[in-house]
Amino acid sequence: MTRIVYVNGRYLPHRSAAVHVEDRGYQFADGVYEVIAVERGRLVDAGPHLTRLARSLKELSIAQPMSDAALRHVMGEVVRRNRVRRGILYLQVTRGVAPRSHAFPDGATPSLVVMARSIPPADPATAERGCDVITVPDIRWKRCDIKTVSLLPNVLAKQQAKDAGAFEALQVDAEGFVTEGSAANAWIISQAGVLVTRPADHAILDGVTRRSVMALAAEAGIEVEERPFTVAEAKAAAEAFLTGTTALVMPVVRIDGTPVGGGTPGPFSLRLLADYTARAADGGGAL
Amino acid sequence: MTRIVYVNGRYLPHRSAAVHVEDRGYQFADGVYEVIAVERGRLVDAGPHLTRLARSLKELSIAQPMSDAALRHVMGEVVRRNRVRRGILYLQVTRGVAPRSHAFPDGATPSLVVMARSIPPADPATAERGCDVITVPDIRWKRCDIKTVSLLPNVLAKQQAKDAGAFEALQVDAEGFVTEGSAANAWIISQAGVLVTRPADHAILDGVTRRSVMALAAEAGIEVEERPFTVAEAKAAAEAFLTGTTALVMPVVRIDGTPVGGGTPGPFSLRLLADYTARAADGGGAL
Numbered sequence: 001m002t003r004i005v006y007v008n009g010r011y012l013p014h015r016s017a018a019v020h021v022e023d024r025g026y027q028f029a030d031g032v033y034e035v036i037a038v039e040r041g042r043l044v045d046a047g048p049h050l051t052r053l054a055r056s057l058k059e060l061s062i063a064q065p066m067s068d069a070a071l072r073h074v075m076g077e078v079v080r081r082n083r084v085r086r087g088i089l090y091l092q093v094t095r096g097v098a099p100r101s102h103a104f105p106d107g108a109t110p111s112l113v114v115m116a117r118s119i120p121p122a123d124p125a126t127a128e129r130g131c132d133v134i135t136v137p138d139i140r141w142k143r144c145d146i147k148t149v150s151l152l153p154n155v156l157a158k159q160q161a162k163d164a165g166a167f168e169a170l171q172v173d174a175e176g177f178v179t180e181g182s183a184a185n186a187w188i189i190s191q192a193g194v195l196v197t198r199p200a201d202h203a204i205l206d207g208v209t210r211r212s213v214m215a216l217a218a219e220a221g222i223e224v225e226e227r228p229f230t231v232a233e234a235k236a237a238a239e240a241f242l243t244g245t246t247a248l249v250m251p252v253v254r255i256d257g258t259p260v261g262g263g264t265p266g267p268f269s270l271r272l273l274a275d276y277t278a279r280a281a282d283g284g285g286a287l
Numbered sequence: 288m289t290r291i292v293y294v295n296g297r298y299l300p301h302r303s304a305a306v307h308v309e310d311r312g313y314q315f316a317d318g319v320y321e322v323i324a325v326e327r328g329r330l331v332d333a334g335p336h337l338t339r340l341a342r343s344l345k346e347l348s349i350a351q352p353m354s355d356a357a358l359r360h361v362m363g364e365v366v367r368r369n370r371v372r373r374g375i376l377y378l379q380v381t382r383g384v385a386p387r388s389h390a391f392p393d394g395a396t397p398s399l400v401v402m403a404r405s406i407p408p409a410d411p412a413t414a415e416r417g418c419d420v421i422t423v424p425d426i427r428w429k430r431c432d433i434k435t436v437s438l439l440p441n442v443l444a445k446q447q448a449k450d451a452g453a454f455e456a457l458q459v460d461a462e463g464f465v466t467e468g469s470a471a472n473a474w475i476i477s478q479a480g481v482l483v484t485r486p487a488d489h490a491i492l493d494g495v496t497r498r499s500v501m502a503l504a505a506e507a508g509i510e511v512e513e514r515p516f517t518v519a520e521a522k523a524a525a526e527a528f529l530t531g532t533t534a535l536v537m538p539v540v541r542i543d544g545t546p547v548g549g550g551t552p553g554p555f556s557l558r559l560l561a562d563y564t565a566r567a568a569d570g571g572g573a574l
Contacts, residue, residue, distance in 0.1 A: 001386075005308055007308060017309075018305035018308060019313060020304065020305055021304045021400045022304075023313070026312050026313045026379075028436065028441075028442050029437045029439045030439055060443070061446075092308075092313075099404075102441055102446075102470055103446045103449045104449075117386075137429075139430060141426050141427050141439075142424075142426035143426060149313070149314060149315065150437045150438075150439045150440075151316055151389070152316045152317055152437045153428050153430075153437075155315050155389050156347070158389035159389075183389055
């Protein structure tokens, strides 16, 4: 549970953490966010997350709410005041408060909200079981590379997964290629042992965990190929998994009910999970 | 200026009208809205707006925040307390407040925000001048028929128009057909005098003003054809115009710099504007 939330300059009790009804995040989804893991009280890969945040803001012409140094200070305070040893930090920046009108308002000050909460350590049994995913048409906009709060299609995809008793929904583009999950990147390992994931085009988010796993695969001598893959290819793959700040490296054992790799997590997936977990425990930093 | 805002059961001064940072409208764009015109202190076409609101909520499996009768009471109070004779009312419903997680939360109570503000009477000279529009690729999601607050692409399109010195941006789909503006439906009148507008498929919002204009055109004996049209067709049209709660019926006189219909508003557009304005002054109600 989050106890203290940073909202536009103040550290507030959770119950009174509020933003104005004319905040453009509320009326227009005109904002961006980051979710950062916390391990041993330290932010994991804060650098790459802040770099991506800066890119998202730039793509939308939203000003930085404060310097990276000041932002790191606020994030550290939020982690500390919520006594998070292991958990996640959520940070959101919007274009600010202005009378409702679509075009960018003149002189609005960006809003900044930062919160953090503890989460229990990952249960190793979860990864050992792996997860089921379903596939759904990707109905999102064409700039999924920007990490915006315009997440309604992701919400609907995740809910479809939940309704189907699955962990995630792989979104599939009009050409039949997998883009990504609702809150995670998608990967397969081909029968030839090649790790395949979609290139970071405008159709997916270039995940920080995605990049870490790519680096770890290279270190482990696993060949990585960035190219789109189809649902059929994923079903026929040796292994499949998802990556994300909260999903970490999650083996996929069934796609629309079809077992992948015999229906149990494969060795490469579990190796990458172990490597990723070890790296995160050290605070990340390879990037 | 809005003075009083209804927020979840309370009528608050504008400055303290706030929603929780974990309201799903803020973190996921998980909500819908309506904008309703006010004329002579009365809501115009409240019925069709509430019908559409109910449909939007149903499509997203968000519960109605209250009965239509109660909602009408709140809307009336907001108009009255803000002393709006002529203006607009803005109403937003979100899935409510819950700890951040993509899937629908259990037991969240929908949030309801209602505000209203006066706007000066439309300057007849504005419609007589008409407006410039630009064209931009439609990068939005595939369910634009639902009136959600997931409006970031609309914001970006409107800003592109503003940067180009234009009033609106016509969004164009992958096949080269116009979908709609960032906050208005798009229409042309062919050289043969036929009124053409895109059918209300999943690519556009089925505007309340759109329906009114369709009914008014029928009353005026103008033939209406619901079919997609291209940018080239629009540029070669006899007339073009936009419709929306705030745009009313706005003649388009240039598309990407190309004059339409000689570069001045045409007779059909001005006739429909006059008919629409007269109807709105009576509180709507034809629908």
